[in-house]
Amino acid sequence: MSRERIVAVVRKEVREFRRNRFVVVTMGVLPVVFLITPMLTIFRIPDSASGTQVKAAVGTISLLMLIVPIVLPPVIAAYSVVGEREQGTLEPVLTTPVRASELLLGKAIAAFMPSIGIAYAIYGIVLVAVRFGAAHVVRSVIFHPPEMLAQLLFAPLLALWAIWVGIGISTRASDVRVAQQLATVASLPLLGFTSLITFQVIKPSVPLAIGLALALLVADGILWRIVSRIFDRERLVTGASAVRRSA
Amino acid sequence: MQLPRWFRRRRVGFGSRPVTWQGWLLTVLAVGGAIGVLAGMRGSSSRFPIAIVILVAYAIVARLAGGAEAEAPEPAAPIEVREDERIPPRARPAPRVERRAPSGPPALVVEHLTKRFGDRVAVDDVSFTIAGGEVFGFLGPNGAGKTTTVRTLGTLVAPTSGSAVVAGIPLEPGNGVAIRQRIAIMPEAPGLYLRLTVAENLEFFAGLYGVQNMHERIGEALDSVNLGARANDPCGSLSKGLRQRVGLARALLNDPAIVFLDEPTSGLDPVATREVHELIDRLRERGVTVFLTTHRLEEAERLCDRVAILNTSLRSIGRPDELRDRLFTKTLIVRTRAPLPAPEQLLTGVPGVDSWSSNRDGVYELAVSDAAVAAPAVARALVGAGSDILSLGEERHSLEEVYLELIDDDVEARR
Numbered sequence: 001m002s003r004e005r006i007v008a009v010v011r012k013e014v015r016e017f018r019r020n021r022f023v024v025v026t027m028g029v030l031p032v033v034f035l036i037t038p039m040l041t042i043f044r045i046p047d048s049a050s051g052t053q054v055k056a057a058v059g060t061i062s063l064l065m066l067i068v069p070i071v072l073p074p075v076i077a078a079y080s081v082v083g084e085r086e087q088g089t090l091e092p093v094l095t096t097p098v099r100a101s102e103l104l105l106g107k108a109i110a111a112f113m114p115s116i117g118i119a120y121a122i123y124g125i126v127l128v129a130v131r132f133g134a135a136h137v138v139r140s141v142i143f144h145p146p147e148m149l150a151q152l153l154f155a156p157l158l159a160l161w162a163i164w165v166g167i168g169i170s171t172r173a174s175d176v177r178v179a180q181q182l183a184t185v186a187s188l189p190l191l192g193f194t195s196l197i198t199f200q201v202i203k204p205s206v207p208l209a210i211g212l213a214l215a216l217l218v219a220d221g222i223l224w225r226i227v228s229r230i231f232d233r234e235r236l237v238t239g240a241s242a243v244r245r246s247a
Numbered sequence: 248m249q250l251p252r253w254f255r256r257r258r259v260g261f262g263s264r265p266v267t268w269q270g271w272l273l274t275v276l277a278v279g280g281a282i283g284v285l286a287g288m289r290g291s292s293s294r295f296p297i298a299i300v301i302l303v304a305y306a307i308v309a310r311l312a313g314g315a316e317a318e319a320p321e322p323a324a325p326i327e328v329r330e331d332e333r334i335p336p337r338a339r340p341a342p343r344v345e346r347r348a349p350s351g352p353p354a355l356v357v358e359h360l361t362k363r364f365g366d367r368v369a370v371d372d373v374s375f376t377i378a379g380g381e382v383f384g385f386l387g388p389n390g391a392g393k394t395t396t397v398r399t400l401g402t403l404v405a406p407t408s409g410s411a412v413v414a415g416i417p418l419e420p421g422n423g424v425a426i427r428q429r430i431a432i433m434p435e436a437p438g439l440y441l442r443l444t445v446a447e448n449l450e451f452f453a454g455l456y457g458v459q460n461m462h463e464r465i466g467e468a469l470d471s472v473n474l475g476a477r478a479n480d481p482c483g484s485l486s487k488g489l490r491q492r493v494g495l496a497r498a499l500l501n502d503p504a505i506v507f508l509d510e511p512t513s514g515l516d517p518v519a520t521r522e523v524h525e526l527i528d529r530l531r532e533r534g535v536t537v538f539l540t541t542h543r544l545e546e547a548e549r550l551c552d553r554v555a556i557l558n559t560s561l562r563s564i565g566r567p568d569e570l571r572d573r574l575f576t577k578t579l580i581v582r583t584r585a586p587l588p589a590p591e592q593l594l595t596g597v598p599g600v601d602s603w604s605s606n607r608d609g610v611y612e613l614a615v616s617d618a619a620v621a622a623p624a625v626a627r628a629l630v631g632a633g634s635d636i637l638s639l640g641e642e643r644h645s646l647e648e649v650y651l652e653l654i655d656d657d658v659e660a661r662r
Contacts, residue, residue, distance in 0.1 A: 002457065008453075009454075089439065092438040095432040097456060098455045
């Protein structure tokens with residue numbers, strides 16, 4: 001595993017994102033939407049609201065916070081391989097010494113960084129807004145340590161999961177749009193999982209949050225390996241699967 | 248209005264341009280507006296109009312920034328011709344370089360290489376050896392298996408059977424990284440990132456190859472293809488010829504032992520083609536082995552030490568003149584002022600002449616085993632017979648004739 005090659009891939013990907021209007025607009029518009037909606041919800045809650053009302057509202061907010069790292073990265077990740085293939089840049093890359101695992105890890109990191117940066121920024125802004133403007137009952141629920149830990153741990157791990165699924169689809173898809181649609185659909189089960197936590201069907205506690213986070217971390221590592229294995233140079237270059245595995 | 252220089256160095260969002268004041272204002276207004284709306288809803292209704300004003304301002308600034316983005320040039324065909332694109336004044340085309348046959352350890356050994364895609368045989372039992380420093384031409388019609396062979400040797404495609412040693416490394420599944428480190432492949436389409444500049448494209452590939460002194464190496468590679476002045480241009484703004492040159496510069500980054508060039512002059516104009524040829528000559532001078540697939544037979548003849556003609560299987564391999572000798576009988580063409588009165592009597596029995604024919608008066612085609620022996624003997628015989636010789640010379644068959652002869656045989660065989 002070469003750190004230098006991974007860094008080269010990350011740097012190139014980030015440069016490309018910055019010059020891709022679609023990515024810039026997606027990264028710019030979605031966070032604004034996800035920032036305004038929860039704040040509108042929070043600031044409508046009066047001090048006299050019941051505990052059930054507050055928990056339901058905060059659940060919705062927390063869900064929205066976790067949607068960003070689930071929804072945003074697959075759009076980029078799904079483009080990463082099939083998009084390069086379509087624009088004819090994949091073959092020259094595959095002629096270099098870069099390993100599949102390095103190339104894919106670089107692409108995953110590049111998709112992960114802006115997504116998680118935006119997710120944490122939104123969460124940070126919400127926390128600041130709640131601290132200084134929301135009703136006391138809301139504050140006490142939002143600043144609940146297990147809840148915060150779950151948010152902070154799950155956001156990157158769920159993002160990584162969504163990214164690996166997106167890249168996996170991208171390595172097998174033959175069209176960018178199909179890949180992006182499939183990746184979005186594939187991220188829906190994650191929303192179900194986060195809903196269970198945010199609406200406290202699964203009640204978050206510190207041990208549970210850490211346990212689930214570790215499980216997600218292991219799952220992300222396994223996904224990375226699986227996606228690296230299904231990355232078939234021969235199929236990507238010629239459209240036909242390799243009979244004998246290439247190096 | 249511009250931000251201070253140190254601040255502008257942080258580039259975000261819209262392309263390679265530094266972030267503008269609109270970009271930063273957008274962020275501040277978005278957050279401020281949202282908090283303002285929420286604060287207004289919390290009871291201080293007097294803040295609500297202020298928040299609305301902030302959000303309207305946000306929309307205006309967003310529109311301005313969007314407009315600025317819309318004005319950014321999309322990757323497009325070149326508009327201007329720069330100094331390095333102009334045709335240099337030359338009286339005649341570059342001559343074929345005379346050279347010694349390369350020797351030394353082989354750079355590439357291919358034995359019984361076969362590649363099938365399902366039932367279709369792309370490459371069938373191909374064997375050849377290329378010496379270090381040799382420029383080797385790989386010729387064949389469309390679908391002959393040239394690109395598949397290159398991809399196989401470049402570890403992009405796994406062979407169905409057979410073996411190869413590429414740059415001294417056996418072509419085996421575990422050696423892919425090591426082989427790719429020692430070679431460079433330039434596919435027919437250069438495959439550049441059009442949103443990135445020339446230098447950024449090369450930086451990326453230099454990073455993948457782990458090139459030391461990256462910027463120095465990129466500068467050298469760009470200079471070798473006369474693109475030093477275009478390093479900061481987006482690749483999308485370059486002409487096809489210039490993109491091809493960037494592709495060539497990329498192929499030089501890792502100082503490869505073998506360079507595979509797949510149709511490097513495909514679609515290039517004569518000037519760009521000549522520049523590619525000159526670059527290949529320079530690679531030869533540096534001792535780099537060049538594996539050149541091409542449709543252009545005159546290109547192969549000018550550049551290559553040896554050529555192989557492929558049509559799924561290998562049809563022939565050797566120096567261009569060897570192939571000519573192998574396929575065509577050596578022929579002397581003799582022109583005399585007047586038809587010979589008794590050519591049968593005169594030409595039969597001349598040393599070195601196997602047979603003769605004449606389709607026109609005063610023009611004779613003589614099949615010879617050795618032109619160097621036969622030509623003086625024929626001249627002496629004709630002069631002795633009192634004939635005036637207008638010309639006497641060996642007929643040269645082009646590589647194109649060799650190629651067509653071989654490929655036509657295949658076409659006939661398949662009928």
